Amino acid sequence: MLDLASEELLTNAERRRWQRERRSAWLRLVALAILVVNLGLAGTQDSEIVHANVVVAYGALTILALVLAELRRGTKWLSWLYVVFDALLVVVLFHEHLFAPGKDLDHALTAPSLAIGFVLLTHAAMRLRPMLVFLFSGIVILGWLALLTVAVEAHLGKGAPHARDWSAFLTEAALAAAFGFAALVCGLLTHDHNVLLKTAVLAERRRANLSRFFSPTVLTELQATGTSLALGRREVAVMFVDLRGFTSLSESIPLEMLARLLAEFRELVTREVFAHGGMIDKFIGDGVMAAFGQPKSTADDAARALECAVHLRSMLHDWAAMRRRRGDVDPRAGIGLHFGTAIGGVLRSGSHDEFTLVGDAVNVAQRLERLCKPLDASIVVSLEVVEAGRGQGLVNWQYENGVEIEGRSKRMRIAYVSNEQGRATGELIQQGVCR
Incomplete structure (x- = not known):
């Protein structure tokens, strides 16, 4: 058919x-x-x-x-x-x-x-x-x-x-x-x-097809300079943004409201990522994966990614408040960010070209985003991002030196921004999240 x-x-x-x-x-x-x-x-x-x-x-x-x-x-x-x-x-x-x-x-x-x-x-x-x-x-x-x-x-x-x-x-x-x-x-x-x-x-x-990933400005530059979009290994900052409790939420609200919620969320994240020179790698249900440093790396990729994450946190907070005022559900969002090596580029498969990004940086960024729930944090980033992006003064960071990341034998140093209802570090230690 x-x-x-x-x-x-x-x-x-x-x-x-x-x-x-x-x-x-x-x-x-x-x-x-x-x-x-x-x-x-x-x-x-x-x-x-x-x-x-x-x-x-x-x-x-x-x-x-x-x-x-x-x-x-x-x-x-x-x-x-x-x-x-x-x-x-x-x-x-x-x-x-x-x-x-x-x-x-x-x-x-x-x-x-x-x-x-x-x-x-x-x-x-x-x-x-x-x-x-x-x-x-x-x-x-x-x-x-x-x-x-x-x-x-x-x-x-x-x-x-x-x-x-x-x-x-x-x-x-x-x-x-x-x-x-x-x-x-x-x-x-x-x-x-x-x-x-x-x-x-x-x-x-x-x-x-590429306009789904890159902002109009970046796309025009790519076409003008003829930058190759073939697979390549580069230093890249990867960011995951995900709505908290979306599964249970999707079962309790009408489909029209659910569609409007996702559309607003994706538009907000895309606009902020594009404004900071990043690209959208893909939409994953209620999540968005973005990258900074593709298709070519620059010296300020980590700095732009960190600034985007901080601004996006504020924008998502304002968006939730606006929805709350008009009587709609106001889900929280978590942001995970890591700076490292990844393989990125366009994969051609028949009539459909897809930009893909794989590697350790992607996996770690996704795991960091998942820590937002147990840490009750709005942003969780690796210390490499804070150091490379010189972002110590952007927000009031809290630091942990022994965080266990799924799929990694060594524990990581992370920085995060707590929500007002944050848990005590002692509770996290008892759950084995950090030491």
């Missing part, structure tokens, strides 16, 4: 197809008017029947194309049928003067016939499909040259070769070559257009 994204792509492709069909059908109407004017001004008594048949045939197909396009009916191969039919009409117009009565070849009607040929060539090119352009021009040129050869031999068969016969042959061949060159240019232009369009679509899709 197709997923929603695939269905949307198919729907958009079908809509664009019928937009092209409607445009092509209405342009056929314009081409019909040009055809009538050119053939009317250039017509002679001998060519009136041919011209009338061409106009009627082209007009009938134009009406059919308009009706089908407006009703959104018909298969994709109809565009091939239209192009073949138009090409054959052009060959018929060339046939009309190539087999004109008389011993000498007469190409007096070539100019208006060629004008119509070029008009229908450009109409085929408007479909932006090179194969249709080459099909149209191939039928016209092959038919043109085949009829030209038959006509010359028919004229030469009436008597000795005449200089005007060969002159007319060469003139017609030169015109056919000019038409072929114009068709080649149209085909190449449509091909280049499709390549550029595909490249632009892929670039925009890639930009839209």
Whole structure:
């Protein structure tokens, strides 16, 4: 079964197809008017029947194309049928003067016939499909040259070769070559257009995909400098932000309120992270993982991350107070932050590119965020962040030197900011959180 994204792509492709069909059908109407004017001004008594048949045939197909396009009916191969039919009409117009009565070849009607040929060539090119352009021009040129050869031999068969016969042959061949060159240019232009369009679509899709992770300013800089997003090992500050008690909360409030709560929380965190030059690695349910130092490390990554965490703590406190005033639930949030080595970059998997960040720094940051609950803290950071970020004076830190981190044999030194209802350190020691 197709997923929603695939269905949307198919729907958009079908809509664009019928937009092209409607445009092509209405342009056929314009081409019909040009055809009538050119053939009317250039017509002679001998060519009136041919011209009338061409106009009627082209007009009938134009009406059919308009009706089908407006009703959104018909298969994709109809565009091939239209192009073949138009090409054959052009060959018929060339046939009309190539087999004109008389011993000498007469190409007096070539100019208006060629004008119509070029008009229908450009109409085929408007479909932006090179194969249709080459099909149209191939039928016209092959038919043109085949009829030209038959006509010359028919004229030469009436008597000795005449200089005007060969002159007319060469003139017609030169015109056919000019038409072929114009068709080649149209085909190449449509091909280049499709390549550029595909490249632009892929670039925009890639930009839209990366805009989930990077701020507009950082994204513009990445595109301007051509910074590589391939996997690389760098020093990075990783931050986890998580809502406390969200599982039980999600079972007690309506889904609309839950959706609004998550949307507000994610928007607030994203805005603050982007404001400090960080990136959003991913949203994990009621949590957000952010990083500072991707896709390239700078000397102030830890400082910006620590400042962001402190500002975000204040913003989340104000947000909770605002929700409380309007009668909504006001969950607390915990922030964990660590500075260390991680592997980050874009992983390509089919049509979806995903920025990923893995490594010790990620694991430690997540474990530190989980300590917010037993420590009753709003921020828990490793001492490496405080030292690297020179953040001793940002808030009133409390320090612990022997904190046990899951998955690590050595205990860590941490700094944290307690909530007003913080627990005593003695209780934490009894629970084995710190020594």
